[in-house]
Amino acid sequence: MCGITGLFDTREQRSPERERLHRMNESQHHRGPDEGDLHLQPGVGFGHRRLSIIDVATGQQPIFNGDRTVALVFNGEIYNYQALMAELQAAGYAFRTKSDSETIVHAWQHWGEDCVQHLRGMFAFAIYDSRRQCLFMARDRMGVKPMHYALLPDGWLLFGSELKSLLAHGGLSRELDPCAVEEYFALGYAAEPRTVFKGAKKLAPGHCVLWQRGAASEPQPRPYWDVKFTLDSRISQADAEAELRERLTESVKLRMISEVPLGAFLSGGVDSSAVVATMAQVQSDPVITCSMGFDDPKFNEIEFAQMVADRYRTAHHVQTVASDDFDLIDTLARLYDEPFADSSAIPTYRVSQLARRQVTVALSGDGGDETFGGYRRYRMHLMEERLRSALPYGLRKPLFGTLGAVYPKMDWAPRFLRAKTTFEGLARSSVQAYFHSVSILRGPMRDALFSDRFKRELGGYNAFEVFEHHGAKAGTDDPLALIQYLDYKTYLVGDINTKVDRAAMAHSLEVREPLMDHPLIEWLATLPSHLKIQGQEGKFLFKKAMEPLLPHDVLYRPKMGFAVPLARWFRGPLKQRVRDSLLGDRLAATGWFQRDYLQHLVEAHQSGQRDYSAPIWTLMMFEGFLRQVVDAPESIGLPVPQREGAVA
Structure with missing residues (x-):
């Protein structure tokens, strides 16, 4: 695990500037405090910060092939590297190390761009030939590990694990992309x-790109993998439970x-508990959890x-x-490099801070809700789908659109009376309804929030286009499979994986994700949806499979x-x-927000009306990003001394 x-x-083979590359590399010191190295040659420069996990003695990067014509920097873990190493040795490749990194080098030599098809794990890497x-750059199938890049006007391509490494170069404009702000x-x-910056991009999960x-x-990046929901397996429930285990x-x-x-992380939920129970079956020593x-029982699991x-x-x-514990607001704004609204x-x-005191690697239960069908919103969507299928769209849209418009928003009321969102969802297509249900600001x-100036800068763009794009590629009209696919492409990578990667790596902690193993996901995509949600029970198959291993109260609470x-x-x-942030000078200076509406949000919330x-929170994190990142070009990307509770 590391930062690259x-x-x-x-264009040519100009010599990269060592000082710029050093600055970029050191901006990610927190991702790899054990070792750091640079490699420069005409036309290319690689930087690497290492968190030593596998082949601690000889796994340093950048790593090369025998004649040094191929160089690699790599972030992540290749879990099948031992089997790949044996296969490549049989094909005649000599290994100088026992690292998974060298496996990628020889896989590139042997299979070229198709090397990614042979890798099982979480990864983002760049290979220079x-x-x-x-x-050649590639990112893992589920987007667990990040990759950012930017092509500058002078022809230099920058890349890095975190945006701060690109910003540390000094040549990337901090001009914001209004479409990213809308998203x-x-x-x-x-x-x-x-990304939030016009000049930078993220490499999408399951994609690779070759720069010649x-x-x-x-x-243009090309996809090398996608999940296909066939739902055509005829396996019995009992056999499915056994195979899942x-x-x-x-x-x-x-x-x-x-x-x-x-x-391992152990939250007390089904996913992390299942991972810990499985670990305990595998190793003889006690699992470190x-x-x-x-201190608030409403939030305590x-x-x-226990x-x-x-x-x-x-x-x-x-x-x-x-x-x-809200003193992290500014820390988080700087840590994520982009505005990030998951509290x-x-x-x-x-x-992550706690875990790093005990371990260097932690397994997590991330991905379980998306993979097994655990979110409450999934069950709500399926109920709405049954209603949508009962009435033609031409009738649903005017009927429920009108009801959604006139029905009051009643956050204070019992859940069964909060029908406004349901009415609004019934007036939409399946993809539109799901986008509507997951939107923070609908x-x-x-x-109401955005100013006329900002709307002109958007040029008609709407964040729904993200869901529309992925929905068209889902290849399924099964209601559950469709929204699982949408979450794989959006929420899982943009929110969950981003949250965990930055928060954990701020403490030099590697987090691994057994519930996002792509062969497991491919197999689950063959199972019919009724095995994932049955009635009002989410994660149905997963819970049934775990009944021999976990307490009933953990599984069914x-x-x-x-x-x-x-x-x-x-x-x-x-x-x-809140008042200082939403009604202060920094948001006002953008010219993008309606002050009257900001005032409404503050007054209505603080009075208890809404x-x-x-x-x-979304606005506060945006304002914090403006102050901590956009307004701080001298400091962003530079290392901060490590201390308890601090981010490097």
Whole structure:
């Protein structure tokens, strides 16, 4: 695990500047505090910060082939590297190390661009081949590891694990992309392939791109993998449960290969509990587990984590955090390099901080809700789909559109009376309805928030186009499979994986994700949807498969989530900060927001009339990003001294 960065001259073979490359590399010191190195040659420069996990003695990067015509920088883990190494040795390739990194070098020599088809794991890498005068970049199938890049007007290509490494170069403009800002206020993040900066992009999951020196135009990334929901397996439920346990065990085993201390997050939810239970079956020593508790019982799952820890006699570590742990706001704004609106980044940051005191590698349960069908919104969507299918669109749209427009928004009321969102969803197509349900600020709110100037800059763009694009490629009209596919392409990568990668790597912690193993996902995509959600029970097959291994109360209790009490913060200890942030000079200076609407959000929330905590947090994080990143060109990307609770 590490941070990678580099420069590639797409036009000639100019010499890269060592000082710029050093600055880019050191901006990611937190991702790899163990070692760091640079490689420069005409036309290319690679930087690497290493967190030593596998082949600690000889796995340094950049790494080369025998005659040094191929150079690699790589972030992640290739879990099948031992089998690949044996295959490549049989084909005549000599290995100088025992690292998974060298496996990618020889896989490139042997298979070229198709090398990615042979890799199982989480990865983002760049390979320079001096014979072919090209740079090849690739990102793992589920987008666990990040890759950012920017082509500058002078022909230099920059790339790096985090945007801060590109900003540290000094040549990337901080001009914001209005379309990315629209996506942020709808979804809470700028969706792949956009970044918040006009000149930079993210390489999308399951994509690769070949940069050929001297080419007439910029290459377009191409997909090398996608999940196909066939739903055509005729396996029995009993056999599916057994096979799921076998596949999970294999996935967990592969992710337990390490030469440094390894443990797991244990939240008390189904996903992390299943991972810990499986780990306990695999190893004889007690599993090291880490849990985060909260002093507010409405947000505390610690008793359920303790049930699992007791059952498997894990070496369990618990930290209780005050429910008013809100001093990370500016830290998070700087950490993510882009505006990022998932408030659960706070507890994720804290549990990563706790875990790093015990281990260097932690397994997590991330991806379980998307993979097995666990979100409550999935069940709500399926109920709406049954209604949508009963009435033609031409009748539904005017009928429920009118009801949605006139029905009051009643956040304070019991859930069964909050029908406004349901009516609005019934007036839409399936993809439109799902986008509407996951949006933080829905269309009418964004319309009220944005100024006329910003709307002109958008030029008619709407964040729904992200979902429309992916929906057209889903290849299924099954209601559950469709929204799982949408989440794989948007929420999982843009929110969950981004949140965990930055929060964990801020503490030099590697997090591995057995529930995002792509062979497991491919197999689950063959199973009919009724095995994932049955009636009102989400994760049906997963829970049934885990019944022999986990307590009933862990499997079948109501889902709690990793939340923080925003609504109370914004009416209490952060009341003035909300006003300063939303009604202060920095947001006003953009000219992008309607001050009257900002005033409405603040007053209505703080008076208790409405719960606007999610839109307020989204605006606060945007304002923090403007101050911490856009307005701080001298400091962004430079290392900060490590201290307890700080980000490098």
